[in-house]
Amino acid sequence: MTSLLDPQRVLERAAERLTARFDGIVAAETVERVVFESYASLMRTARITDHVPALAEKFAKDRLTALATSKGLVAKPHPEVLFLCVGNSGRSQMAAAMMRLIAGERIVVRSAGSQPGEEILPHVQEALSEIGADVSHEFPKPLTDDVVRASDVVITMGCGDACPVYPGKRYEDWPIADPAELDLGGVRDVRAELRHRVERLAAELAPA
Structure with a gap:
């Protein structure tokens, strides 16, 4: 026992x-x-x-x-990005996974949720596995002050004013649909939109 x-x-x-x-x-x-x-x-x-x-x-x-x-x-040799949504089980996990795929070690990536869920959504895991992104080792994490302070860019998706605001940091809100309300086809559409946005952000912060 x-x-x-x-x-x-x-x-x-x-x-x-x-x-x-x-x-x-x-x-x-x-x-x-x-x-x-x-x-x-x-x-x-x-x-x-x-x-x-x-x-x-x-x-x-x-x-x-x-x-x-x-x-x-x-030392802080690379820019740091925080992706934030409500549950940290869908949008922010997808964006973080794609940033790791696209930027590799050129950008430090974190994700969090203002009200973390229990697990990463199954459709999200499936859609990410289709592009070679393994999130089996990831899990929903609550938003903490320290990760916001360390970030150069904070990307919010549907979490309103939950993220604390610090001077000198760049904030962007991405209007992305919630995968929790979508089927697999809809999650694939979200994946495509996020990939476009993530590629643009990666090229800006840390060109290959």
Whole structure:
């Protein structure tokens, strides 16, 4: 039988690993706080909770990287883009996946949701797999202040005023249909529109 203390132990070990990774950059207390905050945030919407502690470590690592970048504690060699929608289960995941395909390592890509869903929509996963984009390792993530601060460009899609606004950052709102309300054919149309927009943004931020 799985002990109720197991998630606690997993998170403590995750905090130890991340503390070592960010040694001299982020304080150990901050690392631990971010790990446990990340776990709590993901648990709020998780349908299956077994893998949440492991996902929390990945989420916390990304948040800590963003925190260090935004504070100038680590170098920022590439522009950073945040794609934001409501559930982080459709539009923002599609845009992020296509940006990774198109720009590779030339652009740092993140996505988040103002009200994250439980999982990436099946039609979205299928439409992305058709173009060679694997999102099986991705998951809906809540919007956090640190990832906004680290971003050079914030692309919003249907989430209204949920995203905090910071001076000096570029914001764009893309009027993209919600894949949750579409069949696979409709999601493919969304994919085509997003690809056009993402290609244009990638060419502008980091020409090949």
